[in-house]
Amino acid sequence: MKNSFRTAVFILLTALLSACGGGIAPAPESGTRTVTDGIGRKIELPAEVTRTVSLAPNITEIVFAVGAGGKLVGVTTFCNYPKEAKQISKVGDTLKPNIETIVALRPQVVFVSTASQLEAFTGLLERQGIAVFVTSPDSLEGVFESMVSMGEVLGKAGEARRVVNELRTRVEKVREEVSRTEHEVEQTVFAQIDPSLYTVGKGSFITDLVEIAGGRSVTADIETAYPKVSKETARAFNPRIIILSDSPDNREPNEVFSESEAVREGRIVRIDADVLSRPGPRIVEALELIFKGIHGREAK
């Protein structure tokens, strides 16, 4: 009883919040509207967007998740999920997208995470009448907000909200399970992003995911988002659980952890690097996998 009430309030709040985020105001002239992007820029868009380009893999996943995959006319060479993304024209990679190719595709809006050459780049595209929407979510909440605002831009507001609600429900389940579970000792977690001991710090959403899942990242207090720690420091951590960002060169924990509890007890969680590090819809899947790694069971 208590649980369904909480869920209901949660859903209600979510609905209210999504109505406030994104801020689409009807424009005075017909045919265009002004929206605010993820970093507060005001952009003019046509009333209906039919052609769009994504310049980051997580953005591509979001576009498909909100049901607008059919409107994608260009993606980066790194956009490999979902399968359908691989069939779409490539416009370059995330760091150096090819402007000619983008313009040739005639999109109305281009979604960008952080372009390292934002200023000149957006200027060039805007002069061609192509809007640039920057979205750079760095937390679970941020991902949900981004999905909703992007859904609104792409004319899939309803679908976006529905998907976000489903995701929130799954997150809620994990939270519930965590609040019901008691561990004798703190579940210390080390996230190994790269074999040379790149891990996650305060700025990374992975740190938040670990906390929501009931663990504590041993590197949670380091100021930078993706710091690199020394072998000595790593050895001293003695984590109970090790998360591996699974990629061909990062299948095993670093040798400094060979004496750690995580390795001795076999509590190693391998999460596909794309799933773990893209701030997109699969972030919830990562959360669930982390929960499973910590608690040894799935959240029901």
Add this chain to the structure above:
Amino acid sequence: MLEVDRIKAGYGGRTVLDGISFSVSDGSITAVLGANGAGKTTLIRLLNRSLDPFDGQVVLDGRPLEELSRRQIARSIAVVAQENETSFPVSVLEFVLAGRFAHGSTFGWESERDLAAARTAIQMCELEGMGQRLMNELSGGERQRVLLARALATEAGTLLLDEPTANLDLSHQAMMFRLVRERTKGCGGSAVVITHDLNLASEFADQILLLKQGKIAACGPPQEVLTTELIAELFQVEVLLDKNPRTGNVRITTVY
């Protein structure tokens, strides 16, 4: 006419030459002799104002050098100095023509006059046919002659030469001094030559300047200046002096 008036000069805080006064009249050759470090090269640099004195002045044909621009000086005074290796491909003709800089405009090609002067100079230095050879393909002696050709191409009235015979074989040593004499006696120019060769100085110079530690030890015609005492004082060697049977000039033979 080149006049040096009470020059005091040096580098940084160090005085190398102190109280030097002498003159070089038109149509004459002055040889500058002295031990290493005595200030010979410094003197040559002062004579075309590549170095400014602390005190005193150098006067060319009545005008102090400080009043003249570098171009004006370069038209009247040419230098044959020790040469550095060039890392760039430069032909003999280009090298010699570059000496005509002071005669040309800032931006433009050499005139017929420039080319004629360069060709004449190349001929005089027995470098005919070598105009297209690259400088860094030549031997030390050949390069030295090109340096002389460059100086001659300027058609300047006064020549300053810093050990011009250092890398030359016998025949070209004689050629060098003969050319200098033609330019001076023949055309009314003047020359100041630094040399270590006492006999060459005796044969060709009208005036010898002996420098010791920045001061003039002696200045005058060879037969006056080249005495066993002075040579012993300056160079710490014993010499025998007699007269060259052919020319009548002082002949110096070192006792080893």
Add this chain to the structure above:
Amino acid sequence: MTLDLSKPAGLGKALRYGAGFAALLAVSLAVGTSLGAETLSIFSLSETGSAILFDIRLPRVLLGACVGASLAVAGAGLQALLRNPLAEPYLLGVSNGAALGTMVAIILFGTFEFARPVLAFAGAALATFAVYRIAQSKAGMNAERLILSGVIITTLLSSVIILLTSLLDATRLRSFTFWLLGDLSQATMTGFWVCLVTAVIGTFILSTRARALNLLMVGERDALDFGVEVERTRLAVFAASAGLVGVAVSASGSVGFVGLIVPHLIRLFTGSDNRFVIPFSALFGASFVVLADTFARTLIAPRELPVGAITALIGCPLFIWLLRKN
């Protein structure tokens, strides 16, 4: 090595070579504008095609030409002045000085664009000065010291650039690959005009000093003795080179080795007379960068290689060869 020295320098030779290099430039520009990630049919351009050609590709190709000309001429001037065929803006650290200057302008003055070439010029000038002072010794300028001090300054400045780009806001500051390997993709017509004016003025200033440089490149004494105002010429050449490098780098990051390769290739054709080397380096440098950039953006299209990587791939083996010849 056969050089065309049958007649000494003259207007006829200048016009013949000039026409040849100008024709090469025209061809390069044509190639650059017709090739790209998108295939355009020049004679029946759609509206999008027209937008791509005139708004995106043309400024890029034109900027590339100006950057190439500027860097090549600066290289030629520095080589003559420093009496060393291995001197060039990138190796001596001048390019990185300009890059750092531009970054400081972005940090301090944000979007005020004209601050960038100005501070780039300051950075380039400071780097030139530093290299010059370090390389001087009592015995005069010496090749090993020059290269060594250049390498030290370049490396030091590269590290500072990488540090700044890692720590500060990457969106405004641009990535270090932009600064260290060059990037023409941010070209605008304004950027092109500024670079064109600088390239023309800089080439003019250096060309008027060409005869003086012919003497200076043989020796400083030689130059003094034959009438060159050495201090003034040196100042003019340093200032012009710093200006050329500064503006080029602030527009496109540092494209290395252009200042090394181009003058050297010109000398293979015309000899070392700077009255040829300087203006023709401008023309050939322009062609060189346009072609290198065309290659960089079509080889793995739609992805792009940094143009500086292409020029380095050509330049490094050439540099090694030059080093061995010396």
